[in-house]
Amino acid sequence: MAVSPLSMPENPFDFRAPPPSPIASGRCSFFANDEVLSEFLENSPRVPDLVLPDKVFPKHKFIENPPKIDFQDLGSMGSEALPKIMDSVATIGCFQVVNYGIPGESIRSALSAAAGIFQLPPEKRAAVTRSPENLYGFEEIHEEDEGEEFVWCKAKSLESAMEGIWPVGYSNFSEKMETLVSEIEKVAEKILIVFRESYPQNQVMKGQDAMGSACYVYKHGGNVAGDKWYDVIKMLIRGIDYSHALCLHICDGSSEFHVYSKKGWVSFHPDDHALVVTVGDEIQALSGGELKHVIGRPIHKGEKEEMISMAMLYSASTTTENRRAESEKEKTISLTQQAIAAMVLTLVYHVLIFVYSKF
Numbered sequence: 001m002a003v004s005p006l007s008m009p010e011n012p013f014d015f016r017a018p019p020p021s022p023i024a025s026g027r028c029s030f031f032a033n034d035e036v037l038s039e040f041l042e043n044s045p046r047v048p049d050l051v052l053p054d055k056v057f058p059k060h061k062f063i064e065n066p067p068k069i070d071f072q073d074l075g076s077m078g079s080e081a082l083p084k085i086m087d088s089v090a091t092i093g094c095f096q097v098v099n100y101g102i103p104g105e106s107i108r109s110a111l112s113a114a115a116g117i118f119q120l121p122p123e124k125r126a127a128v129t130r131s132p133e134n135l136y137g138f139e140e141i142h143e144e145d146e147g148e149e150f151v152w153c154k155a156k157s158l159e160s161a162m163e164g165i166w167p168v169g170y171s172n173f174s175e176k177m178e179t180l181v182s183e184i185e186k187v188a189e190k191i192l193i194v195f196r197e198s199y200p201q202n203q204v205m206k207g208q209d210a211m212g213s214a215c216y217v218y219k220h221g222g223n224v225a226g227d228k229w230y231d232v233i234k235m236l237i238r239g240i241d242y243s244h245a246l247c248l249h250i251c252d253g254s255s256e257f258h259v260y261s262k263k264g265w266v267s268f269h270p271d272d273h274a275l276v277v278t279v280g281d282e283i284q285a286l287s288g289g290e291l292k293h294v295i296g297r298p299i300h301k302g303e304k305e306e307m308i309s310m311a312m313l314y315s316a317s318t319t320t321e322n323r324r325a326e327s328e329k330e331k332t333i334s335l336t337q338q339a340i341a342a343m344v345l346t347l348v349y350h351v352l353i354f355v356y357s358k359f
Helices: 034-043 052-056 081-092 104-115 122-128 156-165 167-198 228-238 281-286 316-331 335-358
Strands: 060-062 068-070 094-098 147-152 214-220 246-250 256-260 265-268 275-279 295-299 307-314
Touching (some): 068 081, 081 167, 104 167, 104 307, 167 246, 167 275, 246 295, 275 295, 295 307
Antiparallel strands (some): 147 214, 214 307, 246 275, 256 265
């Protein structure tokens, strides 16, 4: 029987897949906990409300003022001030020093001269802007910044650059800074002895103080409370470029003092005319990590006028350099002593010639 060609497919092997069947809404799920999956699918398209700072950083804690240490008591290891220092540093990384012997006029004079630095126009500041190669000079200003910053040191290159853009004013400012920093170094050196005697087993502190002590000069904007989270993030990320043992803060008139560390963020009301002392990376190394490096910053809130504060960084190598200079000074014979010695030798020579000629 012949098969009609109309009843035969043209290509008997051309199979086509059926269209996909719709998934029934009542189909059972293969997951054991269907409610969890359903909740996830329902919420996944929504952007969650994130409050990152509270999750990333510990909450801000306002504490009682750190102990005030009389500088004159630091010479005695039996003083009650020593346990207070070590306990306060171990807890929050700082303490306050009073009766430190620096004339108030020296501080006020340096602060007044420092205000003139920030009056320089941006085009002149560009020549002395801080960079990875130059740790001194002006900090680059960002839109979020509500203050300004200048790092001073005794480097000849800084002196040359600043005299090129502010010849008369910088000479006056630098002279006042050298006087003030020299007095603060004496205070810092005596405080450093306390830490050395507390950790005698490890007297090696790494310092990179090639230019001597450095001083951070801050100008705080008037009547500005500031964005606290921006300030926290900026301080923790940037930190301080100089390796140092101690940082001594002059913050007269500040409403608060903030201390930032990996453990948290605390603040307190500093006492008027007190130096706030924070510990640096060199003290952390000296203590074998027992004492932690912190970053301190005075805060001015509600002030109608711009305020100036300073933070002087003191390195262990500064002490070494000072002692070496004093040692070399002791070994050096003055011109007067040399003249006297020459006269004595000449007299002795003539006496010997006279005696030899007679006998």
